[in-house]
Amino acid sequence: MESRPSSSTRRAQTAASRTSPRAASPMPTRRPSSGTRSPYSTAASVAIGIRPEAAIIVSVGQQAPAERIRQMFDQVAAGYDARNRFFSADRDRAWRHRAAQRAGLRPGQTALDLCTGTGKLAHELLAFTGPSGRVIGVDFSPAMLEIARRREPGIEFRLGDVMKLSESDASVDAITIGFGLRNLVDREAALREMFRVLRPGGRLVILEFAPPQRGLLMRAYRFYLSRVMPAVAGLRDRGEASAYRYLAETVQAFPQPHALARQLEGIGFSVSVERMTLGIVALHVAQRRG
Numbered sequence: 001m002e003s004r005p006s007s008s009t010r011r012a013q014t015a016a017s018r019t020s021p022r023a024a025s026p027m028p029t030r031r032p033s034s035g036t037r038s039p040y041s042t043a044a045s046v047a048i049g050i051r052p053e054a055a056i057i058v059s060v061g062q063q064a065p066a067e068r069i070r071q072m073f074d075q076v077a078a079g080y081d082a083r084n085r086f087f088s089a090d091r092d093r094a095w096r097h098r099a100a101q102r103a104g105l106r107p108g109q110t111a112l113d114l115c116t117g118t119g120k121l122a123h124e125l126l127a128f129t130g131p132s133g134r135v136i137g138v139d140f141s142p143a144m145l146e147i148a149r150r151r152e153p154g155i156e157f158r159l160g161d162v163m164k165l166s167e168s169d170a171s172v173d174a175i176t177i178g179f180g181l182r183n184l185v186d187r188e189a190a191l192r193e194m195f196r197v198l199r200p201g202g203r204l205v206i207l208e209f210a211p212p213q214r215g216l217l218m219r220a221y222r223f224y225l226s227r228v229m230p231a232v233a234g235l236r237d238r239g240e241a242s243a244y245r246y247l248a249e250t251v252q253a254f255p256q257p258h259a260l261a262r263q264l265e266g267i268g269f270s271v272s273v274e275r276m277t278l279g280i281v282a283l284h285v286a287q288r289r290g
Helices: 007-018 066-087 092-102 120-129 142-151 187-197 216-234 238-253 257-267
Strands: 046-051 054-058 110-114 134-139 156-159 172-178 198-209 269-276 281-288
Touching (some): 066 216, 092 269, 092 281, 110 120, 134 142, 142 156, 172 187, 187 198, 198 257, 257 281
Parallel strands (some): 134 156, 172 198
Antiparallel strands (some): 046 054, 198 281, 269 281
């Protein structure tokens, strides 16, 4: 059963939507240059552990120091893919493959994978763009990108901020973002930036966890997300437990798929929504109009 957010949480979420940008993912994912404010979402007061002796409390609507956020995501980078695979019962591969399929790419085209992390979704796009195409992965975690570059030399991985993309207007054929959108503080501004760089008719594909819904199954999922995952991750490292608590908070604070679809339509996209794996993951396919 999905618990309705308290009035204080709703006020906090409204405040957060007015703040500024940046990204992460099911676990963490992205970070900006030292001079930029961290765009990581702070939906609900969340304890983000950097080390057992150094936790920072992030209140909704506030920005954690960019360096601290980098530390958190860099800290979990080495075990990131293994944890994803384990906690999703290996379903994460099918989710990424479906997202790449729905991007509608053809050989020779250009794709942008935002909040790319270790580059797993970017790798899936290569099969569709072919050797004559181009895949670019953007993230702001140096540790994540180091792993990505080692694994996939055929992709251009770039340290950058998804709020300030270097691509020209209408220059990209498709954009994917896997498990990163919910962690951006200014989601509206980020989506408008994606709209800007997409060519008319191009697709934005958003792969994201969906907030738990009502029912016994969803109560079990919510328990697994907020209690089991952090506890298991914490057996290895307390910092990882904090990262998974952060995951649970951001998933539960994220809009329902129909609400995100409305937001995308308001920006200028035509949207279809597909739910996967008993509804716990949503795939939004947003095509830029005009």
